[in-house]
Amino acid sequence: MKDFELYVPTKVIFGKKALKQIPCELPKLGKKVLWVYGKSSIKKTGLYERLKAILSQAKIEFIELGGVKSNPPLLKVLEGIELARKHEVDFILAVGGGSVIDTAKAIACGYYYKGNIWDFFEKKAYPEKALPIAVVLTISGTGSELNEVSVIVHDTKKIKRSLRSPLLFPKVSFLDPTLTFTVSPEYTAYGAVDAFSHVFEFFVNRKYKKDNLVEDLMVSIMKNIMKWSKIAVKEPTNYEARANLMWASSLALCGILKAGIGAYRFPIHAIEHTLSGGYDIPHGLGLAILMQAWIKRYKNDNIIRKFFAKVFDLSIKKDISDKGVELFENWLKELKVPMSLKEIGVPEEDIDVLVDKAFEIFELYGVEKEYPKERIREILETAYF
Amino acid sequence: MKDFELYVPTKVIFGKKALKQIPCELPKLGKKVLWVYGKSSIKKTGLYERLKAILSQAKIEFIELGGVKSNPPLLKVLEGIELARKHEVDFILAVGGGSVIDTAKAIACGYYYKGNIWDFFEKKAYPEKALPIAVVLTISGTGSELNEVSVIVHDTKKIKRSLRSPLLFPKVSFLDPTLTFTVSPEYTAYGAVDAFSHVFEFFVNRKYKKDNLVEDLMVSIMKNIMKWSKIAVKEPTNYEARANLMWASSLALCGILKAGIGAYRFPIHAIEHTLSGGYDIPHGLGLAILMQAWIKRYKNDNIIRKFFAKVFDLSIKKDISDKGVELFENWLKELKVPMSLKEIGVPEEDIDVLVDKAFEIFELYGVEKEYPKERIREILETAYF
Numbered sequence: 001m002k003d004f005e006l007y008v009p010t011k012v013i014f015g016k017k018a019l020k021q022i023p024c025e026l027p028k029l030g031k032k033v034l035w036v037y038g039k040s041s042i043k044k045t046g047l048y049e050r051l052k053a054i055l056s057q058a059k060i061e062f063i064e065l066g067g068v069k070s071n072p073p074l075l076k077v078l079e080g081i082e083l084a085r086k087h088e089v090d091f092i093l094a095v096g097g098g099s100v101i102d103t104a105k106a107i108a109c110g111y112y113y114k115g116n117i118w119d120f121f122e123k124k125a126y127p128e129k130a131l132p133i134a135v136v137l138t139i140s141g142t143g144s145e146l147n148e149v150s151v152i153v154h155d156t157k158k159i160k161r162s163l164r165s166p167l168l169f170p171k172v173s174f175l176d177p178t179l180t181f182t183v184s185p186e187y188t189a190y191g192a193v194d195a196f197s198h199v200f201e202f203f204v205n206r207k208y209k210k211d212n213l214v215e216d217l218m219v220s221i222m223k224n225i226m227k228w229s230k231i232a233v234k235e236p237t238n239y240e241a242r243a244n245l246m247w248a249s250s251l252a253l254c255g256i257l258k259a260g261i262g263a264y265r266f267p268i269h270a271i272e273h274t275l276s277g278g279y280d281i282p283h284g285l286g287l288a289i290l291m292q293a294w295i296k297r298y299k300n301d302n303i304i305r306k307f308f309a310k311v312f313d314l315s316i317k318k319d320i321s322d323k324g325v326e327l328f329e330n331w332l333k334e335l336k337v338p339m340s341l342k343e344i345g346v347p348e349e350d351i352d353v354l355v356d357k358a359f360e361i362f363e364l365y366g367v368e369k370e371y372p373k374e375r376i377r378e379i380l381e382t383a384y385f
Numbered sequence: 386m387k388d389f390e391l392y393v394p395t396k397v398i399f400g401k402k403a404l405k406q407i408p409c410e411l412p413k414l415g416k417k418v419l420w421v422y423g424k425s426s427i428k429k430t431g432l433y434e435r436l437k438a439i440l441s442q443a444k445i446e447f448i449e450l451g452g453v454k455s456n457p458p459l460l461k462v463l464e465g466i467e468l469a470r471k472h473e474v475d476f477i478l479a480v481g482g483g484s485v486i487d488t489a490k491a492i493a494c495g496y497y498y499k500g501n502i503w504d505f506f507e508k509k510a511y512p513e514k515a516l517p518i519a520v521v522l523t524i525s526g527t528g529s530e531l532n533e534v535s536v537i538v539h540d541t542k543k544i545k546r547s548l549r550s551p552l553l554f555p556k557v558s559f560l561d562p563t564l565t566f567t568v569s570p571e572y573t574a575y576g577a578v579d580a581f582s583h584v585f586e587f588f589v590n591r592k593y594k595k596d597n598l599v600e601d602l603m604v605s606i607m608k609n610i611m612k613w614s615k616i617a618v619k620e621p622t623n624y625e626a627r628a629n630l631m632w633a634s635s636l637a638l639c640g641i642l643k644a645g646i647g648a649y650r651f652p653i654h655a656i657e658h659t660l661s662g663g664y665d666i667p668h669g670l671g672l673a674i675l676m677q678a679w680i681k682r683y684k685n686d687n688i689i690r691k692f693f694a695k696v697f698d699l700s701i702k703k704d705i706s707d708k709g710v711e712l713f714e715n716w717l718k719e720l721k722v723p724m725s726l727k728e729i730g731v732p733e734e735d736i737d738v739l740v741d742k743a744f745e746i747f748e749l750y751g752v753e754k755e756y757p758k759e760r761i762r763e764i765l766e767t768a769y770f
Contacts, residue, residue, distance in 0.1 A: 003399060007395075010392075011392040014390070213633050220598065220602050220604075224601060243645070
């Protein structure tokens with residue numbers, strides 16, 4: 001077990017009655033809020049009106065920033081910072097999924113920063129102060145509701161970058177699984193794949209690969225994501241499925257599953273960011289395609305065989321590589337997720353550019369030697385057909 | 386999955402180099418500290434001198450309160466409160482195991498309370514303010530380093546009571562598994578049993594017993610405690626065993642394993658508190674005897690069969706009750722833990738008094754109807770031989 005630090009100061013309020021705690025919790029953060037949300041869905045489902053009533057009951061004045069899209073653009077963050085400054089808000093309320101939360105986080109620390117907020121994403125500067133953030137989660141997957149990470153897309157550069165700071169942990173996250181009843185089977189699947197991929201990357205791409213407690217926790221979470229996602233895409237209002245999926249997704253990236261694993265990498269995410277950043281496809285879809293390619297390509301590696309053995313309860317002593325690939329693909333098929341870059345219309349000739357873009361990300365993190373261009377190409381080519 | 390709230394704001398610094406972070410972390414809490422520790426062990430191991438040097442390096446003035454014993458007495462808490470007030474300390478540093486940490490927690494909230502601190506333990510009053518607490522853990526088991534609970538023994542009443550308040554979460558806990566290398570096999574076993582019993586009680590004594598993610602996490606933790614404790618009692622300096630045991634114990638009672646399980650009870654702990662409170666035996670020893678009695682007595686209950694099936698990988702479809710009891714007892718035998726009240730010298734005629742004392746605790750929590758005296762007697766009598 002490797003040395004680690006763990007700090008997750010977010011208060012989680014989980015369940016069917018979670019929103020009832022808003023009038024008790026939010027006034028602790030201030031009287032005036034910038035309310036960030038996405039496209040039209042919260043208006044369609046009635047959540048918008050419901051929250052409006054709750055905020056007024058809690059005597060919280062709100063300024064709205066709607067229209068945040070997936071693969072959240074920097075321009076929206078800048079708009080939010082301006083709005084937050086103009087109205088001198090006390091805190092930010094994110095109502096949505098990962099994109100909305102990540103936008104809220106970037107606004108929260110951008111509020112106090114005099115330079116260009118993109119500096120944070122290019123590691124040229126670090127946040128020193130941030131507004132408090134509260135979250136009402138409406139889609140499971142990214143885990144942003146319980147961590148300190150924000151991922152934003154630069155509008156003109158078409159690149160996706162992440163920022164990590166302990167200032168960005170939400171103060172409080174309201175997780176009501178019934179709010180995800182209206183998420184389409186497609187996006188339910190993408191969210192589940194996203195959450196799964198976080199654990200998969202920890203499991204596969206860590207230096208310290210011995211059997212231990214943390215590994216078993218990872219396996220429990222991966223098994224549960226597989227199990228409950230299959231139910232949730234078929235029965236959208238199955239509370240158990242939605243609740244287990246939501247909680248598994250939050251736990252997946254909150255830090256507990258990397259506690260003790262030592263150095264780790266997120267290469268599948270790095271490569272994926274070139275896809276969702278470049279073609280505006282859902283992050284979870286890009287991850288599904290790349291994860292499946294990774295598994296196929298490295299199916300005989302010890303760590304992938306250990307993954308097959310533990311997640312699918314197979315005997316590591318047998319030749320389980322092909323069986324493992326099949327079982328993993330069966331899961332994606334059941335979720336009805338496309339499984340190749342070709343299928344989603346990425347032109348084959350783009351692979352060269354994608355390799356270069358992904359390599360740039362590895363360079364940014366100083367791990368380009370571990371992931372030379374040939375290795376990136378290998379994965380993208382396996383992912384193509 | 387039932388509604389829940391989860392809030393664990395303690396910063397964990399884990400590993401061989403954990404203590405190196407002290408000069409960076411403690412000055413955030415203040416300049417003057419009440420340093421609480423136990424009997425002579427930290428002086429024998431050299432930890433006392435080491436910490437003295439670290440505190441002086443961090444320019445922190447300290448006042449000492451040594452000599453805290455297991456089943457920590459109220460009188461020591463009162464002594465600590467007086468000392469802390471006299472020297473106007475900024476925070477408390479607990480260096481030890483559960484008893485030391487629980488004493489530190491009681492002092493921390495007693496510092497600001499004008500009445501009798503025992504009021505908190507009798508639910509006659511609730512803490513409104515507490516000094517910050519830091520922890521250096523030297524024995525795994527209670528999980529007090531990562532939760533908001535304090536358990537104290539009333540010196541004259543000879544009763545053990547617990548207090549729970551979010552104010553009592555340590556601000557920072559330094560968990561260095563090498564500090565437990567010197568813990569005797571006996572106390573290593575008691576600690577492991579204590580940690581295991583927390584998860585066992587959640588698993589067995591919850592209202593909501595469906596298969597779900599949280600149940601799987603419990604199983605992972607229980608399996609790991611069993612596995613690594615067997616190694617740690619034989620190889621005291623096995624880092625992997627000590628590290629996994631330490632982290633599993635911390636996770637066991639931090640709140641994650643009760644997230645979603647609904648209402649739960651801790652009846653084995655309630656009954657045990659009459660043993661360790663009354664005879665000053667180690668808490669983990671009392672728990673081992675009672676847990677084993679509980680398992681024997683209820684071996685055919687569905688939830689105990691589910692416990693056997695999941696923790697020992699047995700098929701629930703078969704008759705596994707006796708096999709399960711045997712496997713559980715094998716674990717305790719391997720840890721060399723006594724397995725009956727008779728064996729540890731409790732007089733048989735005391736059972737009547739123990740039943741009454743335990744019943745009082747159930748009354749205090751308002752659950753006396755679920756645990757009538759006959760039921761308590763049943764367990765104590767099974768535990769006797």
